[in-house]
Amino acid sequence: xxxxxxxxxxxxxxxxxxxxxxxxxxxxxxxxxxxxxxxxxxxxxxxxxxxxxxxxxxxxxxxxxxxxxxxxxxxxxxxxxxxxxxxxxxxxxxxxxxxxxxxxxxxxxxxxxxxxxxxxxxxxxxxxxxxxxxxxxxxxxxxxxxxxxxxxxxxxxxxxxxxxxxxxxxxxxxxxxxxxxxxxxxxxxxxxxxxxxxxxxxxxxxxxxxxxxxxxxxxxxxxxxxxxxxxxxxxxxxxxxxxxxxxxxxxxxxxxxxxxxxxxxxxxxxxxxxxxxxxxxxxxxxxxxxxxxxxxxxxxxxxxxxxxxxxxxxxxxxxxxxxxxxxxxxxxxxxxxxxxxxxxxxxxxxxxxxxxxxxxxxxxxxxxx
Numbered sequence: 001x002x003x004x005x006x007x008x009x010x011x012x013x014x015x016x017x018x019x020x021x022x023x024x025x026x027x028x029x030x031x032x033x034x035x036x037x038x039x040x041x042x043x044x045x046x047x048x049x050x051x052x053x054x055x056x057x058x059x060x061x062x063x064x065x066x067x068x069x070x071x072x073x074x075x076x077x078x079x080x081x082x083x084x085x086x087x088x089x090x091x092x093x094x095x096x097x098x099x100x101x102x103x104x105x106x107x108x109x110x111x112x113x114x115x116x117x118x119x120x121x122x123x124x125x126x127x128x129x130x131x132x133x134x135x136x137x138x139x140x141x142x143x144x145x146x147x148x149x150x151x152x153x154x155x156x157x158x159x160x161x162x163x164x165x166x167x168x169x170x171x172x173x174x175x176x177x178x179x180x181x182x183x184x185x186x187x188x189x190x191x192x193x194x195x196x197x198x199x200x201x202x203x204x205x206x207x208x209x210x211x212x213x214x215x216x217x218x219x220x221x222x223x224x225x226x227x228x229x230x231x232x233x234x235x236x237x238x239x240x241x242x243x244x245x246x247x248x249x250x251x252x253x254x255x256x257x258x259x260x261x262x263x264x265x266x267x268x269x270x271x272x273x274x275x276x277x278x279x280x281x282x283x284x285x286x287x288x289x290x291x292x293x294x295x296x297x298x299x300x301x302x303x304x305x306x307x308x309x310x311x312x313x314x315x316x317x318x319x320x321x322x323x324x325x326x327x328x329x330x331x332x333x334x335x336x337x338x339x340x341x342x343x344x345x346x347x348x349x350x351x352x353x354x355x356x357x358x359x360x361x362x363x364x365x366x367x368x369x
Contacts, residue, residue, distance in 0.1 A: 082190025
């Protein structure tokens with residue numbers, strides 16, 4: 001027996017064993033598909049593949065969002081914002097898998113480049129409680145947001161839905177979503193991996209436990225230090241026996257050293273030498289070259305002894321001062337050690353230690369000269 005699907009301009013013939021009509025969308029994860037001259041379709045996607053263990057607050061966030069969605073009588077929106085690899089997509093996938101496996105509810109993935117009025121109407125037609133995942137909502141134009149999506153987010157539909165949106169750049173998210181719990185109930189920001197998650201991951205995955213502290217220090221200087229970054233650094237450390245600081249010099253991971261640092265310079269004998277007042281603090285910028293000028297009495301004394309041994313003529317006081325002058329040049333990314341949040345450089349026999357600090361308050365313009 002065959003089935004005949006009749007539309008306004010065509011009839012499709014489908015074998016009886018190839019068709020199943022249900023009044024509820026089955027549990028599963030579906031990718032929305034749009035093709036020219038074809039109706040909108042849902043293509044089974046299969047369960048998301050998740051890591052064996054989830055670190056940080058992923059499971060706690062997923063449990064809270066699902067519980068809230070199940071307890072509310074209206075639709076619920078959740079916005080996840082953060083850099084790529086920060087964990088927002090992992091959280092969305094965890095929620096989708098849990099809804100499918102434990103609650104029997106489906107998830108529909110809506111690519112950002114498919115959003116139009118037809119998509120909005122299609123979503124309204126789905127009367128099964130489900131999760132709708134809008135990936136990279138910050139890339140959707142304002143007109144599509146206003147004309148196509150606001151209605152369904154405002155709860156006009158009679159069917160409860162969990163709308164999950166991901167975005168890479170919070171500044172590009174449409175203002176009509178922000179500070180509107182009626183539309184977007186939750187907003188979760190994803191920054192760097194929290195310290196306790198780094199500690200736990202290193203304890204389980206890092207072969208050399210002595211590198212765990214340095215991993216925390218490396219994370220301090222990498223903006224939005226993600227799980228992807230942490231995994232790569234640990235993998236590289238385990239493979240080559242290198243420290244995290246050494247590993248990041250090869251990886252596609254760049255420390256962000258922008259900010260203000262106080263500077264201390266010690267000579268080979270470990271004595272702190274005097275540096276010019278205007279150089280007590282530096283504004284660091286990534287991969288910038290910096291020069292430090294100072295005075296080292298030990299260098300001056302050694303030069304004087306050398307002159308005396310050579311029976312050279314006496315020099316005046318200013319010339320004596322110049323004998324101890326030190327000019328050191330280094331690049332911000334060429335640090336040799338990270339320890340306790342400090343950056344350590346070795347230049348021409350001197351040790352330069354840079355410590356993060358607040359922007360200094362200058363009393364006069366002369367400090368900038």
